Amino acid sequence: MIIETRGIGKTFGSVLALREVSMGVAAGEVTCVLGDNGAGKSTLIKILSGVHRHDAGTFLVDGREVRLGSPREALDRGIATVYQDLAMIPLMSVWRNFFLGSEPRRGLAFDVARARRTAREELLAMGIDIRDVDQPVGTLSGGERQSVAIARAVHFGARVLILDEPTSALGVKQAGVVLRYIARARDRGLGVVFITHNPHHAYPVGDRFLLLNRGTSLGEYAKADITREELTALMAGGAELEELEHELRRE
Amino acid sequence: MAVFAFFAAQSPVFRSPQGVANWLDPAATLGIMAVAVALLMIGGEFDLSAGVLTGTTGLILVTLATRYGLDVWTAMLVGLAVALAVGFANGLIVTRTRLPSFIVTLGTFLMLQGVNLGVTKALTGTVQVSGLRRAAGYEGARALLAGTVEIGGTPFRVAILWWLLVTAVATWVLMRSRAGNWIFAVGGDEQAARAVGVPAARTKIALFMTTAFAAWLVGSILALRYTSVQANIGIGQEFIYIIAAVIGGCLLTGGYGSAIGASVGAVIFGMADKGIVFLGWDADWFKFFLGAMLLLATLANRLVRRYAEEVKH
Numbered sequence A: 001m002i003i004e005t006r007g008i009g010k011t012f013g014s015v016l017a018l019r020e021v022s023m024g025v026a027a028g029e030v031t032c033v034l035g036d037n038g039a040g041k042s043t044l045i046k047i048l049s050g051v052h053r054h055d056a057g058t059f060l061v062d063g064r065e066v067r068l069g070s071p072r073e074a075l076d077r078g079i080a081t082v083y084q085d086l087a088m089i090p091l092m093s094v095w096r097n098f099f100l101g102s103e104p105r106r107g108l109a110f111d112v113a114r115a116r117r118t119a120r121e122e123l124l125a126m127g128i129d130i131r132d133v134d135q136p137v138g139t140l141s142g143g144e145r146q147s148v149a150i151a152r153a154v155h156f157g158a159r160v161l162i163l164d165e166p167t168s169a170l171g172v173k174q175a176g177v178v179l180r181y182i183a184r185a186r187d188r189g190l191g192v193v194f195i196t197h198n199p200h201h202a203y204p205v206g207d208r209f210l211l212l213n214r215g216t217s218l219g220e221y222a223k224a225d226i227t228r229e230e231l232t233a234l235m236a237g238g239a240e241l242e243e244l245e246h247e248l249r250r251e
Numbered sequence B: 001m002a003v004f005a006f007f008a009a010q011s012p013v014f015r016s017p018q019g020v021a022n023w024l025d026p027a028a029t030l031g032i033m034a035v036a037v038a039l040l041m042i043g044g045e046f047d048l049s050a051g052v053l054t055g056t057t058g059l060i061l062v063t064l065a066t067r068y069g070l071d072v073w074t075a076m077l078v079g080l081a082v083a084l085a086v087g088f089a090n091g092l093i094v095t096r097t098r099l100p101s102f103i104v105t106l107g108t109f110l111m112l113q114g115v116n117l118g119v120t121k122a123l124t125g126t127v128q129v130s131g132l133r134r135a136a137g138y139e140g141a142r143a144l145l146a147g148t149v150e151i152g153g154t155p156f157r158v159a160i161l162w163w164l165l166v167t168a169v170a171t172w173v174l175m176r177s178r179a180g181n182w183i184f185a186v187g188g189d190e191q192a193a194r195a196v197g198v199p200a201a202r203t204k205i206a207l208f209m210t211t212a213f214a215a216w217l218v219g220s221i222l223a224l225r226y227t228s229v230q231a232n233i234g235i236g237q238e239f240i241y242i243i244a245a246v247i248g249g250c251l252l253t254g255g256y257g258s259a260i261g262a263s264v265g266a267v268i269f270g271m272a273d274k275g276i277v278f279l280g281w282d283a284d285w286f287k288f289f290l291g292a293m294l295l296l297a298t299l300a301n302r303l304v305r306r307y308a309e310e311v312k313h
Helices: A041-048 A071-076 A094-099 A112-125 A142-155 A172-187 A199-205 A228-235 A239-248 B002-010 B017-042 B050-067 B072-097 B101-124 B138-145 B159-176 B178-188 B190-195 B200-226 B237-247 B259-278 B285-309
Strands: A003-012 A015-025 A030-035 A056-061 A079-082 A160-164 A191-196 A208-213 A216-222 B148-151 B154-157
Touching (some): A003 A041, A015 A030, A015 A041, A015 A056, A015 A191, A030 A041, A030 A172, A030 A199, A030 A228, A041 A160, A071 A079, A079 A142, A094 A112, A094 A142, A142 A160, A142 A172, A199 A228, B002 B259, B017 B154, B017 B159, B017 B237, B017 B259, B050 B101, B050 B200, B050 B237, B072 B101, B072 B138, B072 B200, B159 B200, B159 B259, B178 B200, B190 B200, B237 B259, B237 B285
Parallel strands (some): A030 A208
Antiparallel strands (some): A003 A015, A003 A056, A208 A216, B148 B154
């Protein structure tokens, strides 16, 4: 396991946001975190990415207990987070965005030739076919932008990639594109934490599944231990959905 | 190009070397400012105090050199220090308070305007300071900033060379330096830029100081050229700078534009300014022409932004 949590918890004032959650991510594996809105998904990833500090349980990176103070610290340990609002500038070209804030230098200058070439190579290595790295990011589709953000995190040395709802704003085809890049990142040996509320996106690509509901864990399952139907039912809160169906039935 | 062809076809003087030297001159002093203002606008901010600051620096130079016995070089250094301080203050207030720079620099614009007039009147009893010619070091400084160079028998103002230098440096910074990447980024989306580690506040303060530096350069050039400075000089010029930058392709909303574009905007301005005179037209038409250019440029810019921000599925 690259990162692992054991009985981790977090409270905000008197509100219990997360309780007793245990999960792990191994190199070359995808751990999906599933849950409805308010289930504690974002609290969990904010702990993993160094935005919040946990106040119960243990958080291990490479088997050693840590307490991350900032996103920078998480990054230094190779934990990169790609948020929904990707931190990219629409009017700037793909390669300028790719290196924004970490531009390669040659002497005093920004090594433009190297930046352009590296961006193209990294995108190709991820199987991302951007027609032209000089085009503004604003002209890319949502899926392509996610892919560029993923490639950027990989290039800057991420060992664990935390993806916050990368498919939720996308159509079926675009979501497929992003799922393919998640698989590609996994094949390159990264550990991926894939946050989603869509079991149909999670099941094909995931190796293990952590289900969250109202801040508590409903369990972590290996793929062999759970079927897509069980996952969907758990995710939807099974009994609740049946109840809802009953309630909505025509008299 | 179209503007040049139009005036050149209409007036033989316009296309002669003397004519070229003539309309390149206003283009040069405007161009130095337009390039600096363009960088600032790409970084997403405005500076309305830039025009008046050219007056302030010129007044400091002439006053110190004629009334306090400083030599011209020292007086220019003091002017530079004041200009950079004003730029720093503008930048600091804008980045700390997150107020629109339009309002902040409107404040500095009015304050400087008041200081220019008030101090000049208090010291001289008139609204101008003059007599720079007698000050120590005048000839050397004039040769460097306000002299002429002969190219093919035609005298060109040396300011044109400064303008070309400023444009070249600004283009290099924008396209080939890390700072350039940060300028585009803070103008395009400051939040996103900050999120990936761009020092947004520092970038913006540096941009305000760059604009102030350009104002000092132009103020000194004009003071050395005319040897006297009117207390109300530079007022209204701040919009001309912005117009030149916009004609050259800068977006008012930031994040897009170029230094060369701003220089081209300044050339168009210079050509129209002098061309109308050469043609013997009423100079009133100049404003009409300027307005039409601005409108066309803004419409063209809008297309650029639409293209870039259109999400393709």
